[in-house]
Amino acid sequence: MKVYEESGCFxxxxxxxxxxxxxxxxxxxxxxxxxxxxxLTVSSYNHHHHEDASAALDMEPQQHYLLDNTTNSHSHxxxxxxxxxxxxxSHWERFNVVPSSSSPEAATAAAAAAGAYTPTPxxxxxxxxxxxxxxxxPSISFETTPGSxxxxxxxxxxxxxxxxxxxxxxLLQSLPHGYTxxxxxxxAAGVGGLYHDGDNGIIQFTRDISMAGRAKDRDKxxxxxxxxxxxxxxxxxxxxxxxxxxxxxxxxxxxxxxxxVDDAIKYIKExxxxxxxxxxxxxxxxxxxERSKRLKTEDAASAADAGDVECKPLGDxxxxxxxxxxxSWLQRKSKDSEVDVRxxxxxxxxxLVQRKKIxxxxxxxxxxxxxxxxxxxxxxxxxxxxxxxxxNTKIYEGSSVYACAIANKLIDVVxxxxxxxxxxxxxxx
Amino acid sequence: MGRRKLExxxxxxxxxxxxxxxxxxxxxxxxxxxxxxxxxxSLVPIITNMNKATIIDxxxxxxxxxxxxxxxxxxxxxxxxxxxxESVMPMKLEIAxxxxxxxxxxxxxxxxxxxxxxxxxxxxxxxxxxxGCFTQLIEAMNYLGFELSETNVTTFSGAMLFSSCVxxxxxxxxxxxxxxELLSEMMRSMKTSSQxxxxxxxxx
Numbered sequence: 001m002k003v004y005e006e007s008g009c010f011x012x013x014x015x016x017x018x019x020x021x022x023x024x025x026x027x028x029x030x031x032x033x034x035x036x037x038x039x040l041t042v043s044s045y046n047h048h049h050h051e052d053a054s055a056a057l058d059m060e061p062q063q064h065y066l067l068d069n070t071t072n073s074h075s076h077x078x079x080x081x082x083x084x085x086x087x088x089x090s091h092w093e094r095f096n097v098v099p100s101s102s103s104p105e106a107a108t109a110a111a112a113a114a115g116a117y118t119p120t121p122x123x124x125x126x127x128x129x130x131x132x133x134x135x136x137x138p139s140i141s142f143e144t145t146p147g148s149x150x151x152x153x154x155x156x157x158x159x160x161x162x163x164x165x166x167x168x169x170x171l172l173q174s175l176p177h178g179y180t181x182x183x184x185x186x187x188a189a190g191v192g193g194l195y196h197d198g199d200n201g202i203i204q205f206t207r208d209i210s211m212a213g214r215a216k217d218r219d220k221x222x223x224x225x226x227x228x229x230x231x232x233x234x235x236x237x238x239x240x241x242x243x244x245x246x247x248x249x250x251x252x253x254x255x256x257x258x259x260x261v262d263d264a265i266k267y268i269k270e271x272x273x274x275x276x277x278x279x280x281x282x283x284x285x286x287x288x289x290e291r292s293k294r295l296k297t298e299d300a301a302s303a304a305d306a307g308d309v310e311c312k313p314l315g316d317x318x319x320x321x322x323x324x325x326x327x328s329w330l331q332r333k334s335k336d337s338e339v340d341v342r343x344x345x346x347x348x349x350x351x352l353v354q355r356k357k358i359x360x361x362x363x364x365x366x367x368x369x370x371x372x373x374x375x376x377x378x379x380x381x382x383x384x385x386x387x388x389x390x391x392n393t394k395i396y397e398g399s400s401v402y403a404c405a406i407a408n409k410l411i412d413v414v415x416x417x418x419x420x421x422x423x424x425x426x427x428x429x
Numbered sequence: 430m431g432r433r434k435l436e437x438x439x440x441x442x443x444x445x446x447x448x449x450x451x452x453x454x455x456x457x458x459x460x461x462x463x464x465x466x467x468x469x470x471s472l473v474p475i476i477t478n479m480n481k482a483t484i485i486d487x488x489x490x491x492x493x494x495x496x497x498x499x500x501x502x503x504x505x506x507x508x509x510x511x512x513x514x515e516s517v518m519p520m521k522l523e524i525a526x527x528x529x530x531x532x533x534x535x536x537x538x539x540x541x542x543x544x545x546x547x548x549x550x551x552x553x554x555x556x557x558x559x560x561g562c563f564t565q566l567i568e569a570m571n572y573l574g575f576e577l578s579e580t581n582v583t584t585f586s587g588a589m590l591f592s593s594c595v596x597x598x599x600x601x602x603x604x605x606x607x608x609x610e611l612l613s614e615m616m617r618s619m620k621t622s623s624q625x626x627x628x629x630x631x632x633x
Contacts, residue, residue, distance in 0.1 A: 234482075241485040248492050258458070261465040264488055268472050271495035278502035285509045361580065362571060365564040375563050381579030381594070389580075400506055404499070 250408075251333045270330055274404045277328045277343070281400045328403040332411040336418055341407040343395075348373055348406065350391040352380075352414065358421040360387055360414055367413050371406060372399040530587035540616065542608045548597040550575075550608065556616055558589040566591055569615045573608070574598045 242260050246252050249263040325345050332339045340351040354360050361378075368375060373393040380389030395401060466484055475487035539555040552575075556562060563582060570577060575595040583590050 238482055238485070241482065241489070245485055245489055245492075248489060248496075258462045258465055261462070261469050264492070265465065265469050265472060268469075268488070268492060268495065271492065271499060274499050275495060275502065278499060278506060282502060282506055282509065285506065289509065359567075359571060359576065361577060362564070362567045365567055369561045369564055374560070375582065376584050378563070378580060378582035381577065400510060402503070402506075405503070 253333075270404075273328050273330075274402065277326055277402050277404075280324050280326045281402060285400055330403045330407040332407045334411055334415050337411060337414045339407050339411045339414070341403050341410070343403045343406075346395040348391075348393045348395060348401075348403075350393065350406070350410065351389070352391070352410065353386055353388045354414055354418065356382060356385055356387050358417055360417065361389065363413050363417050364389070364391070364410065367410060368393060371401050371409070372396045373401070373406075534586045534588075536586065536588045538616070540609050540612045542605050542612070544605050545594070550595050550597075550605070552591070552593050552595055552608070552612070554591040554612065554616070556589050556591065557620075558584050558587050562589060562619065563591075565615075565619050569612065570595065572615075573611060 242257055245264050246255070246260045249260075249267045252263055253259055327342075327344045329342045330340075332341075336355040336357075338351075338353040342349045350364075352360065352364060365375070368391065372395065374396055375391065375393050377392035378389065380387065466481065469488055470479065470484050473484070473488050473491045475483065475491070477483045477487060536555060538557065539553070541553040543551045545551055552570075554566065556566070567577075570593070574597055576598050578594045578596060580591075580593040582592075
């Protein structure tokens with residue numbers, strides 16, 4: 001209250017003083033229009049004082065005073081002032097309501113003031129400002145050095161930064177709790193409002209967040225405790241979903257949300273590739289079967305040797321046009337091993353990296369025999385702590401292995417052997 | 430979870446309720462996450478609402494669906510393989526082809542061992558390429574107590590060249606000739622075992 005007294009502007013008992021200070025005559029509504037320029041400049045000055053004043057004080061009583069003491073000369077101040085300060089939406093509504101209910105002069109004055117503000121872009125956006133941020137806790141300290149010529153606030157208002165977030169952040173910085181979204185924040189959230197996810201300490205300015213809230217979140221009547229409870233539930237629920245997603249992925253890495261989503265993306269792409277590959281294989285096989293059946297009947301008819309059937313007779317008129325080249329690529333990672341399998345048509349390239357402990361070559365080659373892969377080329381050896389090998393193989397005719405199977409089996413075998421082998425002391429070379 | 434700390438842009442802020450140590454990093458992190466969620470959303474043919482929770486939900490459902498599809502297809506493939514009339518090219522055919530090729534190019538089977546340093550040897554083997562011969566070679570190496578440091582295998586014209594730098598795991602140093610002898614013997618036994626297998630196949 002002291003500050004107000006000093007400024008002499010909002011002393012409810014001496015509004016006339018204020019008038020004198022501003023140098024305005026007891027203006028009629030019409031006068032307001034004309035003297036708008038003056039009032040604007042003066043009011044900005046007053047506003048600054050007001051800012052300082054409000055810095056440490058609860059705004060409500062002042063607002064109330066203003067309401068009750070709406071005079072012609074001051075009415076234009078009211079909308080201007082209320083725009084700049086982060087009032088609770090209810091207060092703002094009260095203001096909106098009040099001019100109409102109070103003297104018609106005040107109403108027209110306010111309307112005139114509102115209308116008159118349109119040419120000035122600065123102030124117009126100030127109109128919007130309150131709609132975007134509503135804080136239930138009106139006691140906001142702006143942490144300005146009181147008594148300064150309020151240079152601090154000039155940039156805020158007169159620059160009228162389109163990004164509301166910075167303003168919000170400054171407003172939030174003094175909030176005691178993290179939960180500042182008031183109950184009736186539907187509109188604000190829709191405009192792109194503020195949302196605080198207190199668990200992770202994140203402020204997010206997305207529409208999605210508001211829509212993501214469950215129905216009961218939005219219908220809440222503003223009880224902070226109820227809001228807290230459902231908000232926590234929602235977060236827990238969401239975290240559970242992330243964990244569930246993580247379990248589905250074959251080789252999950254880090255446990256943070258971005259990595260989980262990343263792994264999921266890679267896995268989905270891999271699955272799509274596997275499905276495509278399998279479809280191609282099934283088609284090929286079906287074609288091959290049909291062809292062989294046809295050949296057999298033909299051969300039998302022609303009394304030729306109908307024994308082992310060659311897979312690709314040339315010049316077959318009904319040959320399935322299976323010209324789709326099968327290609328797939330997979331990676332599997334485990335704690336100590338890494339497997340990379342690429343298949344192009346019938347050539348399989350396998351890269352294996354494993355921490356040096358066992359002679360993995362033996363197990364791998366056994367597995368390759370099992371999978372009916374013909375070794376063409378092998379290269380690799382000891383690199384630091386690891387074994388690294390590259391295998392170029394060819395799929396034997398008639399076998400239909402697919403990348404996923406190879407990769408999975410390989411990493412499985414290698415890991416099992418690695419685990420089974422007793423920990424050996426590193427042999428000195 | 431994390432307590433944020435604000436940067437002091439202005440004068441000293443007395444009420445230090447929330448501070449973000451690095452606002453930029455936090456923003457970038459959030460941006461990264463939302464970008465990835467967007468990608469995920471684009472991949473998944475979801476039907477429900479577009480909000481964070483349902484993206485994850487639908488992704489889970491989609492993954493399960495894809496897994497099921499791939500399983501069905503692979504089972505189908507397995508069935509077809511079982512009932513398939515095709516047979517894999519018989520071994521004898523392969524071997525015959527291999528032998529023919531090798532003779533044509535004048536490649537001879539060979540075992541060569543050289544001592545590099547102490548217990549280290551360089552082993553070079555040329556052998557006729559057969560199914561599973563690589564496995565047998567590795568088993569032989571294992572049996573001799575060799576650890577392969579660098580291995581190179583390549584195939585050409587039905588022949589396989591195995592070249593490896595090995596070192597003896599066990600203490601006793603083997604003589605070069607000794608190793609060569611052992612290896613040649615093993616290769617011979619490999620050959621005979623495969624021959625007998627072929628014969629078995631023939632009788633069937």
